[in-house]
Amino acid sequence: MSESDTSFAATRGGGQADFRGRTLVVADDSALFRRFLTRAVSLLGCAAEPVEDRSALATLLERSVPDGVILDWNFDGEPSRDILADLSRRGVPVLVVTGDPEGLAGVEVPLLVKPVHLADLERRLTELWTHP
Amino acid sequence: MTTAVFTEDDLREMVLRLAHEIRNPLATIKSAAQLLEHLQPPDDELADYYTSIYAEVTRIDSVIRDLQRYARLDVQTARAVSVDDVVATAVDGVTASDRAAVGRVEVVGGPATQVLIDPTQLEIALAEILKNALRLSEDAAPVGVSWEHRDHSLVAIAVDDSGPGVSDKVREKMFRPFFSTSTQGTGLGLNIVAKTCELAGGSLTFENLQPTGARFTLVIPRV
Numbered sequence: 001m002s003e004s005d006t007s008f009a010a011t012r013g014g015g016q017a018d019f020r021g022r023t024l025v026v027a028d029d030s031a032l033f034r035r036f037l038t039r040a041v042s043l044l045g046c047a048a049e050p051v052e053d054r055s056a057l058a059t060l061l062e063r064s065v066p067d068g069v070i071l072d073w074n075f076d077g078e079p080s081r082d083i084l085a086d087l088s089r090r091g092v093p094v095l096v097v098t099g100d101p102e103g104l105a106g107v108e109v110p111l112l113v114k115p116v117h118l119a120d121l122e123r124r125l126t127e128l129w130t131h132p
Numbered sequence: 133m134t135t136a137v138f139t140e141d142d143l144r145e146m147v148l149r150l151a152h153e154i155r156n157p158l159a160t161i162k163s164a165a166q167l168l169e170h171l172q173p174p175d176d177e178l179a180d181y182y183t184s185i186y187a188e189v190t191r192i193d194s195v196i197r198d199l200q201r202y203a204r205l206d207v208q209t210a211r212a213v214s215v216d217d218v219v220a221t222a223v224d225g226v227t228a229s230d231r232a233a234v235g236r237v238e239v240v241g242g243p244a245t246q247v248l249i250d251p252t253q254l255e256i257a258l259a260e261i262l263k264n265a266l267r268l269s270e271d272a273a274p275v276g277v278s279w280e281h282r283d284h285s286l287v288a289i290a291v292d293d294s295g296p297g298v299s300d301k302v303r304e305k306m307f308r309p310f311f312s313t314s315t316q317g318t319g320l321g322l323n324i325v326a327k328t329c330e331l332a333g334g335s336l337t338f339e340n341l342q343p344t345g346a347r348f349t350l351v352i353p354r355v
Contacts, residue, residue: 102256114163
């Protein structure tokens with residue numbers, strides 16, 4: 001059985017979360033990963049707004065308030081602590097994405113760990129919007 | 133006279149940066165392959181190739197992660213933490229990443245104890261020993277975790293497996309960096325565990341059990 005058979009089970013069978021009508025910003029400086037996440041969240045029904053750097057994120061946040069942000073922890077060359085604090089002040093739920101959770105020891109944030117499984121993404125978003 | 137071009141800090145920073153630059157694209161490869169498999173469910177032959185992609189990416193990622201852990205050993209943030217909590221977190225982490233391990237770790241427990249150590253480093257160390265023990269125990273046999281006070285200032289956390297034990301020849305070298313009897317991994321795992329214990333002011337010990345099995349014991353200062 002391949003690795004994704006079970007991890008994607010939730011999205012193949014019943015029980016798929018319906019996030020239609022929600023807008024989620026995907027802030028990651030890796031073009032390929034941003035593309036993957038954008039597609040993945042759209043499979044869950046979200047409207048995805050990909051942003052590639054800090055300036056694009058700031059511009060987008062001036063324009064509108066999204067329902068959530070998936071934020072790369074090492075975004076645009078530096079840790080995202082300041083962005084996290086800013087989004088928290090604005091009351092925007094954030095899911096921090098990282099391939100190195102051990103590097104975030106002591107940082108209390110909802111985490112999405114790379115490589116990202118669709119089922120895990122679905123679970124984390126459900127938690128984020130159920131218990132922000 | 134020779135002059136070092138790089139300081140230890142430079143090298144550590146270089147390893148951490150390199151690890152980040154390698155692990156990120158690896159994660160993208162694996163995530164993208166999983167999405168592709170989801171969008172276009174493969175036949176059996178292609179599913180085998182997907183499985184190979186996941187396995188190889190995971191293997192490279194494990195090697196790089198070990199180097200990252202090694203580079204972080206000197207950056208410890210010690211605080212008082214309960215042995216119960218650290219053991220529970222380590223067991224949860226191991227069973228979450230390996231479903232075959234679910235129900236195989238028997239936490240026998242021990243006296244309520246707090247230790248002074250970087251909790252993340254101790255969780256990583258315990259998880260490493262647990263994974264080794266699960267791999268070595270045959271026929272899905274359980275692995276036991278227990279702890280006891282030793283002297284007036286230490287706690288000894290023991291992980292017992294029911295594997296074949298370790299020969300004298302391997303025993304001499306097994307805590308050395310880059311020594312491994314497995315074709316997988318870097319051979320840094322046990323060395324990282326030993327250094328984690330030593331940096332906290334303790335030690336890692338090993339003994340063969342009779343008639344079979346082995347015990348690794350992490351000895352750590354308690355609060």
